[in-house]
Amino acid sequence: MLVVRFKSSMKQCSNLDMIYFKMLCRTIFEQQGFSTFPVDFHSSIVFIMINNREMKTWKSRMKIGLNSLLESDYIQKKKLPQFVVGVGKFIENVSHMDKSYRTALETIKIQHHLGGRANSCFYEDLHIYRIISLIHKYNDLYEVVMEYLEPVLQYDEKYNGNLLETLKVYLACNGSKKETAQRLFVVRQTLYHRIQKLESLLGEDFMNPEKRLAIEFMIKAYEYLQLQSMENKYVQHDRLRRL
Incomplete structure (x- = not known):
């Protein structure tokens, strides 16, 4: 399934525009070996x-089709409202x-919560964000995140620090102090001081494989929640503005 969700009502589009869009999609994806059957549903086209071709090539062909659609003159000239695409599990x-x-x-x-920062519109590419979304759906994700990151977040808030960013980069650099210092544009002595502070807040074992994996996951989850919070505030502000 491929779902196209418009960010505003489809009623803003003329029937001819919608018909042409569906025909364009059919033409593009037929060239890539897909038969398409569109169904209108609220603010989306499903x-x-x-x-119709080999299963192992479906994703690469789908990507080519999506790129062709997004780069088409029709879309570039903004004949339609903005939309987001989601490709489901094969x-x-x-x-x-x-x-x-x-x-x-x-x-x-997930793309909505990430505010456009998702690097793929394919469900199978979202990996960790699928897990985060699932936890958020059935549990209090914020509470779980705070179990790991609260000391660091409190320190940054109290001292206007950069420990969370330091932690994120340090993990991304696989514990390389030289590379971390270069990415953060700080001298090594400053970095050593921050790492010592992280050890005092998270425990000296925070780079042990299992704990490190959990912390990396919680950083992603925290960013997910922050983006969701920003999006909710924007929506509320937009609603108040329209009153």
């Missing part, structure tokens, strides 16, 4: 995509179509 059995649809919607939801 495309049932039937793969399924081989038509009876599991609902799973592909649900995962396409989940992809759009």
Whole structure:
């Protein structure tokens, strides 16, 4: 399933525009070996995509099709409202179509929370964000994040520090002090002081494999929550402005 969700009402588009958009999608994706069956649903168009070629190449062909669509003159000239695309899980059995649809919607939801920072519109590429979204759905994600990061966040807030950013970069550099200092544009002595502070707040074992993995996960989750919070504030502000 491929879902195109418009950021404003589809009623703003003329029927001719929508018909042309669906025909354009059909032409582009047929060239890549897909039969398309569009269905209008609220502010979205749901495309049932039937793969007519080798399964192992479906994703690369889908990417080519999406790039062609987004780079087309019709889209570039903004004939339609802005939209976001979600590509669901590939399924081989038509009876599991609902799973592909649900995962396409989940992809759009994650992209929405990430404020456009998601690096893919394919469900299977979102990896850690799928896990974060699942935890957030069934548990208090903020509470879980605070179990790991609260001391660092409190320190940064109290002293206007940069420990969280230092921690993030240090982990990304696999514990390389030289590379971390270069990325943060600080001298090594400053970095050593920050690492000592991180050890006192998180424990000297924070770079041990299992704990490190958990901390990296919680940093991603914290960023996810921050972006979601910013998006919610923007929506509330926009609603108040329209009153």
